[in-house]
Amino acid sequence: MFKVTINGREVEVSEGTTILEAAGQAGVYIPTLCYLKDVNEIASCRICVVEVEGQDELVAACNTPVVDGMVVRANTSRVRTARKENLALILSTHNVECTTCIRSGNCKLQTLSNDFNMGAFAAPSFEGVPAAQDWPQDFPLIRDASKCIRCMRCVNICERVQASGVWKATPAGGVDVAAASIEESPCTLCGQCITHCPVGALTARDDTARVFAAINDPDTITVVQVAPAVRAAWAESWGIPREEATPGRMASALRRIGFDYVFDTDWSADLTIMEEGSEFVARVKNAENETFPMFTSCCPGWVRYIKAQWPQYVDQLSTAKSPQQMFGAAAKTWFAEKEGIDPNKIFCMSVMPCVAKKHECALENMNDAGAGQDVDLSVTTREMARMLRECGIDPRELEEEEFDNPLGNATGAGVIFGATGGVMEAALRSAYFLVTGENPDPDAFRDVRGLDGWKEATFDLAGIPLRVAVASGLANTNRLLAALDAGEVQYDFVEIMACPGGCAGGGGQPIHDGQELAGVRGDILYGLDKHADLRFSHENPTVLQAYEEYFGAPCGERPHHLLHSDHHDWSMPHK
């Protein structure tokens, strides 16, 4: 153990601890900007500089390990001046338009500028905000170079956590797309670069105006579905306790925005289990003619990733559409028919913890209901929160309300789709039933829960040993696929979610700089499952009703047409 003194407070820390971590233990706050634990420890912004006794120069707290007896001063005039001057330099190349910036109020640079009272700091008259780069504004991911502070978080998270390498550092210290353009890059639209950008340089396309336009059109019937993970995060920016930010209040909030029908993607998650579970059981029964593992297909970031990086495995993806798309197909067919609504009048939209969903819903092979896009628009959890604020809806003031029916009915199995391992667990619950005709213990497959990036388990499915794996985060996924490719591992069924921790940590979720909340949000979802009346997708009454009234049998003719897709209909630029 090393003894370290920081601002006069002595603390004992283990060898290898950085000054920043030691300061945390000593209760001393040291500001950071570029720092992202384990991902971006490059000490480039120099905001965390401190004085170390015996050293002439200031040192970066974030990546300097302490030594025994080190005396650190983190709050001297020299330290604060250096931080301010560096901040002034950063501001000099930053397009400061805080009033209209989407990150206003949730911007690390803005916070630091306020903390350091930069308005009163007489910085020299610097010049040179870079011009905003040409960017396809219809792409779900938007980059504004004039706001980039070149902290390199995006470069490192994309390469190290998501194994995609979309961003590169340019020789002069800028950031650019590594490919010829973002459309020609292997970008999975996971959105992790957005949620880890400290400023407003990386954002998701804002589609709220289109939502309000649809709501305001009296001839349009607006139908909204909400993804499982959204309920675990939607009210975070109001700072209310998680137990109070219930799905019921969320349904109420959406209804107040003005949607005609407030439905739940959990319902179509159950539908997905019926299709994907049946598909898997069919593949198992036809094992000699099939190639394993079968991969889940509900995460569009993952689908984009496999197409870009491992195209040889595309045929092993489940053909089942994602819950978002199954919902759209069901809403504009069975629901419309049942309610006697012209599906062409339905504006079907989704609230997703995801940026890639914006791309998925616009795919041309996703308009099987014959009334335009099955899902007309997808907005992120962040956009939903912005709409609530614009409408003056305070989640703290809302009463609990039910989702509308029939597409608002869901089981615990549908809820856990929002966490890593959840799709696998839900699928196994129903697959067990499909094979044995009996329900297993709903928690029988809990081994696939948790935040490990690559989990493995073997379950006994009525005498058939079933080897499953679950990965989240694309670098973990890449390791899994490489091992699979090398023959080092064999699986029957593999669940992949592009974002670390699954949709709970999705790229469309609220941003809390420096915090990874996938675990906390995932726990909310597992809690909802635990207390749910129904915990098996095959017991969802309105799902069964839909089969009975409209779809027929899972994986049958109509589901094949409406609820499955051909992955070869579109492709990604290959690496």
Place this chain on the structure above:
Amino acid sequence: MSKLSVAPASRADAKIAGFMERYQRRIEATPPGTCPVAVQLTLLEAGASQTCGKCVPCRDGLPQLAAMIKRVLDCDADKAALDEIRSLATMIRDSADCAIGYNAAADVLDGLDAFAAEYESHVMAHTCCDDIAQKVPCEAMCPAHVNVPAYIALVAEGDYAGAVQMVRKDNPFPTACALVCEHPCEERCRRTLIDAPINIRGIKKYAVDSCAADKAPVPARLPESGRKVAVVGAGPSGLTCAYYLALMGHAVDVFESRDKLGGMLRYGIPAYRFPRERLDEDVNAILSVGGITVTTNCYVDADKMRELADSYDAVYVAIGAHTGKSLRLENIDAQGVSSAVDLLRAIGDGDYPDFTGKKVAIIGGGNVAMDCCRTSVRAGAEEVTCVYRRRLEDMTALPAEVEGAMAEGVEMVTLEAPVAIEVDGEGKVCGLRTQPQMIGEVKRGRPAPVTADKPENHIDADIILIAVGQDIVSAPFEEFGMPAERGCFRASEGLEAEGLEGVFVGGDCQTGPASAIMAIGAGKVAARNIDAYLGYNHTLDCGVEAPAAKPNNRTACGRVNITERPARERKRDFEYIENPMSREEAVQECGRCLRCDHYGCGVLEGGRIQYV
């Protein structure tokens, strides 16, 4: 695809090396008179261009700092800008992550202090300091401001007498400088931009080898002025002063304490580097002007100095630096220990030592130490060891001198500090005890040695020569009333002795031990200023003119270097060591001259430093 590649990390890196050499040559050829703020800016911009872009202080700070300095350079900033520059540079130095950033900022901070006057002038007077203006490099760098392009062109035309006369316009020691000059004229030679500096000394040597200095007629003396000037010291500075004063028509009496003329050129430089008969060529030419009387073996003390000051219209004191510095070592007075100065002085009077069978150790690393080493070799020493407390590359001797000594068999023992002289029972030297050193931190611009944790060493020696610098015998002149500081006489930039009317002082005794050409330059300045002090402004006609410039030859070409006689042969005698340059070599070398007197700033009014 293969996983590894032998290709360089960056393909351009392989090619960039050649351009780094160009970069270096560009910097080496920085024209004298360039504004230091401009040099600072380019240095900073070089730093900014090297940023990897990772860190804010370097990536954003250096360009902003450069923009601020650019505004100062453009005289578009006020005094507050200097504080802003210092503040930002300090922050970058303190908080940048790597040397690219913090060192670039440190350079700025050091420059703010080193060039404080220049920065101040830019923000206050909104102009450069008065002395900032580009000059022709060779003649500006030469302390005597010799018209180098002109005499090179004369050599090219085969007019060697004309070349000698052109040199003598500013420097009456063409032969001395042809053989032993440290040639600062070559340091910033613009030819460096294309290939390498012109071998200016070599060309001058070819001129004096082709036409002895005393065969090229000196100009006619101007009519007698009737004024008398005394010159104390017949070294290069004193004789230069005497030469020009005599040409101007003044009567000059030279007082020399030794037997012969030439000062350190005779009593400090061994004959193998500067044969005495070659020195005589310069001295003969100087004396041939007429109007110069020389009194040798005349030691000027305080009384004599008072007499000279009273009886002459002006006095020029140029007594040089002739006392060897000593070391505080045990047994320093032992038999067999002597100073380098004493050894070389004896040789100057023709008294060559015989070191046959002896082991000689020389303490020091300057040119005088090398002279002692190589003289000892020629005097038959069995072993010659040069003991120096720093590293080889820290020696102040010219690299060519060190290499020459090593080629002749001198053993260089570096990083050893003398501790004590060891003596035998009869009190004679038998060795030198040394303490090993380790090179350490840079202090005052040079890496300083520190005591190493190693045991002392012993070096066998029968003779020990101390060559650690020279002192000036200033006491008699201080008694007369000339103020001195650290042994050097104080004088104005016009070489007027401080607080005295009509007394001028220059050369080694005013600057401390330096080069012949600096002493010569001082002698010329003194002559000009004495002439003015006497109420005149004589102009002198050297009798030759610079030939018209030819177009530049821009084809890169190697520099012709002067070769030496084989070491195994030359070390056996005191004969001159250099081989002559051939006519074809000299012509090629002259052809590389870019004639900066005609091209570039040389044709501008004020673009040259030339006296008439």
